[in-house]
Amino acid sequence: MKKAAFGLYIVLTIALMIWGFYMAIYGAPLDAAQGEIFRIIFYHVPSFAAAFTFFSVSFLGSIAFLSFRRSHPDWAQRADAWALAGAEVGVVFCTVGLTTGPIWGRRAWGIWWTWDARLTTTLVLWLIYVSYLLLRRFAAGPQMQTLAAVLGIFGALDVPIVYMANRWWRTQHPAPVFGGAEGSGMDPSMLPAFFWNMGAWFAWGILILALRYIVERKQQRIDAAEAQDALNATN
Amino acid sequence: MTRALWTHLIKDLRIELRSLDAFVSMLFFSLLVVVLFSIAFDPHGDFSRDIAGGVLSVATMFASVSALNQAWAREIRHQVIDAQRMAPAPGAELYLAKVIANFLFVTIVQIILAPIFLIMYNLHIEGQAWLLLLVLPLGTWALVSNGVFFAALSIRSRNRELLLSLILFPIFIPALLAMVRATTSILTGDGDPNLWIKLLFGYDVIFTTTSLLLFDVVFHAE
Numbered sequence: 001m002k003k004a005a006f007g008l009y010i011v012l013t014i015a016l017m018i019w020g021f022y023m024a025i026y027g028a029p030l031d032a033a034q035g036e037i038f039r040i041i042f043y044h045v046p047s048f049a050a051a052f053t054f055f056s057v058s059f060l061g062s063i064a065f066l067s068f069r070r071s072h073p074d075w076a077q078r079a080d081a082w083a084l085a086g087a088e089v090g091v092v093f094c095t096v097g098l099t100t101g102p103i104w105g106r107r108a109w110g111i112w113w114t115w116d117a118r119l120t121t122t123l124v125l126w127l128i129y130v131s132y133l134l135l136r137r138f139a140a141g142p143q144m145q146t147l148a149a150v151l152g153i154f155g156a157l158d159v160p161i162v163y164m165a166n167r168w169w170r171t172q173h174p175a176p177v178f179g180g181a182e183g184s185g186m187d188p189s190m191l192p193a194f195f196w197n198m199g200a201w202f203a204w205g206i207l208i209l210a211l212r213y214i215v216e217r218k219q220q221r222i223d224a225a226e227a228q229d230a231l232n233a234t235n
Numbered sequence: 236m237t238r239a240l241w242t243h244l245i246k247d248l249r250i251e252l253r254s255l256d257a258f259v260s261m262l263f264f265s266l267l268v269v270v271l272f273s274i275a276f277d278p279h280g281d282f283s284r285d286i287a288g289g290v291l292s293v294a295t296m297f298a299s300v301s302a303l304n305q306a307w308a309r310e311i312r313h314q315v316i317d318a319q320r321m322a323p324a325p326g327a328e329l330y331l332a333k334v335i336a337n338f339l340f341v342t343i344v345q346i347i348l349a350p351i352f353l354i355m356y357n358l359h360i361e362g363q364a365w366l367l368l369l370v371l372p373l374g375t376w377a378l379v380s381n382g383v384f385f386a387a388l389s390i391r392s393r394n395r396e397l398l399l400s401l402i403l404f405p406i407f408i409p410a411l412l413a414m415v416r417a418t419t420s421i422l423t424g425d426g427d428p429n430l431w432i433k434l435l436f437g438y439d440v441i442f443t444t445t446s447l448l449l450f451d452v453v454f455h456a457e
Binding site for chain 1: 385388389391392393394398401402404405406408409434437438441442445449452453456
């Protein structure tokens, strides 16, 4: 039953992505000013939306791990798996965003990169979570999960501060399209493509997140079994 | 100041005073960084004033990391750290004492370095010079408080020293930004440093509090 539901979800996700692609490339009309290149928005914005969501998942996982470490070890292990999965998938989506952005920027602004508020903030976010993943790789032993959870909390605290620090800089990155000033907002003819792609990339992201979570849980069980074997071998 | 905090602080200061390891290496390293940047960027006239804030902040950063790498080295030798863990005093006091001690070392290095720096870059301060006495300690505190915390965090990892830098620098970026902007603003007389000083102060409060609260988790993580 579960496997069937999961299989169905995978099929739906792929269908969404195919439809999203069609809508993005053929369904949405051309942008008046930019021409075809603007179509990157259908990948650029959903990637970052997904990245921020999954980083939040990681943050909550870190907090939950520290809270349940002693009282409910199994919950803590699950939380840690979510923390790791969230960070990894978040980093991937953030990388996609940071790659599609410059490609778009090169064509639209003539420059690959600039150190303005939005770009710098996002790069720092990426750096923080990559350092989180490096800690998980380099730290050894049973306390690694605790240390990673602590770093996860520090990193998440840092993000709003970076954002605030950069608020006072002049921004090269376009002002908010959704919920921005008067005269902003996307033309209604493009909205369907946008929402289909948001849905498609979120569905894909959640799929990968869930798979990563499952794999990490299996790995945890393997590690626990190995530790148990090592303990038994000493008898 | 509690007894435990005071004891830890005096201990660290006394040990450092005997060998002056960390201090001498920090001083020399920061001087080297200043010279290297001069060669890289050729500071002259107004340009030197524009980059001086950045150079000073980055020199402080690199110098501090070289000291922070060995911040816990003494405790690791001879299992002193295990004895510390078994002591009933809260770990946060050990942490705070280490931060204060390292803060003092870095500040003394900055005081010694400042005149040399002013001379090498031909600086005369256009803005309010006394604000530097606020900016530099706040920035140093941000660096040292996070550095000691993450040094403790990376004690049992494979690439201990490298990991410290890799974790510390991204998280330190907002404080570095504020420190550089504030210092540049004071040196050139353009812009308003108060905004950046407030940010630096806020950053210090948030991260010192978080470190104090989470230090025991990291210290006893085993």
